[in-house]
Amino acid sequence: MIGTSKKTFQILKKYNFNFKKSLGQNFLIDSNILNKIVNSASIDKDTGVIEIGSGIGSLTEVLAKSAKEVISFEIDGRLLPILADTLAAYDNVEIINKDILKVDVDKIIKEKFSTCSKIMLVANLPYYITTPILTHLLENTSLIDGYVVMMQKEVANRLNAKVGTKDYNSLTILLNYYTDVEYLFTVPKKVFVPAPNVESAVVKIMTKKEKDIYIADTEEFFNFVRNCFAQRRKTLMNNLIAISGKDKKESLLSACQSLGIEPSRRSETLTIFEFNKLHTDLKNREVIK
Structure with a gap:
């Protein structure tokens, strides 16, 4: 098995491989953790799996033993x-030397996984780019x-944080709109080489078949939410003024009051439903574009 300490160091030595810190390379060297990750994904011979960051193939190998097809992106x-x-x-593995942020994933799924009944993404994500990958x-x-x-454990804590807590942010709202999030284990x-400076966590994120709320323009809405969290220490009103301009202050106050949202609240106290009502109202008033 690739994902053991002994085998990993043998491979690194054989190829004289040096880690690139800029790519966030931390290879797993614990077979129990690798198996636990794959088992958590409930993969079977009808499953197509996407992996991001193949490394030397430690997780890829375990995935290949369980899945029908594995497409792994390695930059x-x-x-x-x-x-x-x-x-x-393993003849059911294909490595693609491309940046996941620059490919049409749906196109690849349709081409490569046409005979698969379920598609899962299983990966040890590069920590420096976890949020952009999930968002994308x-x-x-x-x-x-x-x-x-x-x-990174700190990011995992944000994914299903409760409203009003310090971990609750725009990423939480994005994830809760599209998915159901479960923190699995720390x-x-x-269990990594090289050892990262932070603790890690594995999270299961399942796509919702039906959304809890209707949002007309998700790209526009989530840009608005991100801007509302731009200055976390400031009030909602201060963030709204930063978005719209000081000349719109009265209109912003009027919108908040009409919706029963206290302008002095902080963004982390608003639910997705409140953000949606506020965004819709401000659009209708032409306070924001």
């Missing part, structure tokens, strides 16, 4: 010959049934 070209070696025994996929991909992903630093 570091230096790893391609290593993966060709470590995954040579949720806003632009409609065919993924669910995600089981490793990320992962210690010692």
Whole structure:
């Protein structure tokens, strides 16, 4: 098995591989954790799996043993010959040397997973780009049934944070609109090489079949929500003024009052329903574009 301490160091030595800190490379060296991640995704022989960050193939190998097809995106070209070696025994794996943020994932799913009844994304996400990846996929991909992903524990705590807590932010609202989030388990630093500076966590994110709320223009709405969280220490009103301009203050106050939203509240105290009402009202008043 690739994902053990002994085997990983053998591979790194064989290929004289040096980690690139800029790519957030931290390879898992614990087979129990790898199996736990894959088991959490409920993968079977009808499942197509997308992985982001193949590394030397530790997680990819375990996925290949359970899934029908695995498409793994690896941006570091230096790893391609290593993966060709470590995954040579698996004919259901394809490595794509592209940035996940720059590909049409739905197109790839339709081309590669046409015979799969379920699509899961399972990955040890690069921590420096976790939020952009999740945001991009949720806003632009409609065919993924669910995600089981490793990320920085601090980010994991934000995904299903409660309204009014310090962890609640625009990412929480985005995830709760599109998905149901479950924090699975914490992962210690010692099971990686090199060891990261932070604790990690595995989270299960399942796409909602039906949304809890109707939002007419999701891109516009979530940009508005992100702007409302731009200055967390300031009040909702101060953030709204930063969005619209000081000349719109009276209109902003009127909108908040008509909806029963106290302008002195902070953004982390608003639910998605309140944000939606506020955004719709401000659009109708032409206070925001």
